[in-house]
Amino acid sequence: MNTFIKTVYAALVYAFLYFPLVVMGVYSFNASKYSIAWKGFSTTWYLKLLGNTQLLDAALHSLTIAFFSEPWPPLSEPLQLWPCTATVSPGEKSCTDSCMS
Amino acid sequence: MANKKIFRSFSIGLVVCWMIAFAVIPNILVLTASFLSRTDSQFLTMPLTFDGYDQLFTPLIAGIVMRSLGLACMVTVTCLLLGYPFAWILARAPKKHRHLLIVMLIIPFWTNSLIRTYALIAILNTSGLLNKALMTMGLIETPLRILYTKSAVLIGLTYTLLPFMVLPLYAAIEKLDPRLREAARDLGASRLASLLKIELPLTQSGIIAGSMLVFLPALGMFYVPDILGGAKSVLIGNFIRDQFMIARNWPFGSAASIFLTLIMIVMLSLYAWRTTRTRQGGRL
Numbered sequence: 001m002n003t004f005i006k007t008v009y010a011a012l013v014y015a016f017l018y019f020p021l022v023v024m025g026v027y028s029f030n031a032s033k034y035s036i037a038w039k040g041f042s043t044t045w046y047l048k049l050l051g052n053t054q055l056l057d058a059a060l061h062s063l064t065i066a067f068f069s070e071p072w073p074p075l076s077e078p079l080q081l082w083p084c085t086a087t088v089s090p091g092e093k094s095c096t097d098s099c100m101s
Numbered sequence: 102m103a104n105k106k107i108f109r110s111f112s113i114g115l116v117v118c119w120m121i122a123f124a125v126i127p128n129i130l131v132l133t134a135s136f137l138s139r140t141d142s143q144f145l146t147m148p149l150t151f152d153g154y155d156q157l158f159t160p161l162i163a164g165i166v167m168r169s170l171g172l173a174c175m176v177t178v179t180c181l182l183l184g185y186p187f188a189w190i191l192a193r194a195p196k197k198h199r200h201l202l203i204v205m206l207i208i209p210f211w212t213n214s215l216i217r218t219y220a221l222i223a224i225l226n227t228s229g230l231l232n233k234a235l236m237t238m239g240l241i242e243t244p245l246r247i248l249y250t251k252s253a254v255l256i257g258l259t260y261t262l263l264p265f266m267v268l269p270l271y272a273a274i275e276k277l278d279p280r281l282r283e284a285a286r287d288l289g290a291s292r293l294a295s296l297l298k299i300e301l302p303l304t305q306s307g308i309i310a311g312s313m314l315v316f317l318p319a320l321g322m323f324y325v326p327d328i329l330g331g332a333k334s335v336l337i338g339n340f341i342r343d344q345f346m347i348a349r350n351w352p353f354g355s356a357a358s359i360f361l362t363l364i365m366i367v368m369l370s371l372y373a374w375r376t377t378r379t380r381q382g383g384r385l
Contacts, residue, residue: 006190009186009187009190010187010190010191010202013183013187013263014205016260016263017206017209017260017263017264018209019224020217020220020221020224020260021209021212021217021220023220023223023224023230024212024216024217024219024220024223027220027223
């Protein structure tokens with residue numbers, strides 16, 4: 001019984017966190033322009049998205065920025081791992097492994 | 102050896118330079134701007150005044166600040182009440198599931214919180230999904246007016262900030278030895294007594310850290326009250342944004358921003374003082 005209540009409680013919290021995401025996903029197939037009413041299933045918005053080069057360009061810019069703001073591996077990895085690798089004796093599992101995994 | 106030292110100071114120096122350029126200097130600029138004045142042709146001009154701060158201490162602003170602090174408190178308490186049992190369940194879940202459960206807590210962040218807030222509109226609307234569901238179940242006759250009220254802002258902020266509360270709580274609870282509770286129960290403590298005397302004090306660090314992570318962003322997040330609260334509920338974050346973007350009164354906006362920063366500094370100092378004190382207490 002106790003585990004049942006716990007499971008239900010955790011499920012409710014996850015539902016709270018995920019319900020808006022699900023709603024957003026479902027409404028992306030809405031034929032209506034506004035999210036207020038459901039006007040039937042359609043893939044209009046996805047087709048429009050693929051046709052909108054400006055938006056796709058913007059997405060590409062976002063991806064580029066995200067890629068470079070992620071610490072750039074060749075520069076940042078030696079910086080981050082230097083203190084780890086230097087102090088580990090051979091044979092011991094270095095903390096590099098745990099950093100990388 | 103010397104090589105290693107140089108490398109270490111280089112990497113630390115890089116971060117320090119970054120922080121100076123993008124955190125310290127902008128804050129100094131805001132602080133300076135708060136003492137400058139403004140004319141019709143220039144955002145910031147020379148005569149140094151306290152006008153920005155004078156304007157701050159009026160009943161209108163005091164009301165906004167009190168409302169923001171009150172709402173942030175409510176959000177923090179809601180997140181704590183909702184998150185504490187939840188973090189407890191996560192921390193005591195079977196080990197093989199724990200990792201997945203934590204990842205599931207982080208996945209909603211992959212979607213922009215602005216978009217998730219818009220999704221909440223579709224749910225909280227008078228003709229939205231929540232009202233439709235409640236009316237179909239026969240629980241209510243007329244749709245509830247939630248959207249564009251304070252409750253909507255409360256729900257939205259709780260929704261956005263709940264993971265920030267759960268993660269520190271989880272970290273604190275997972276470290277707690279389950280045997281302490283068993284010992285307390287064996288020695289005749291009731292469930293409530295063991296909760297109040299064992300679990301809550303020992304997970305205090307997580308409670309305080311989580312509350313900070315929820316309370317401070319709740320003060321500053323301006324887009325959630327903007328989208329869900331309508332025009333009625335101006336909070337301190339919206340107020341600062343409006344001074345910069347709409348009223349174009351940069352000195353006043355800067356003064357309000359410095360005031361908000363001061364509130365946060367006071368709270369973080371209290372937190373730091375509290376944690377060092379408890380740590381010393383633990384050592385005794």
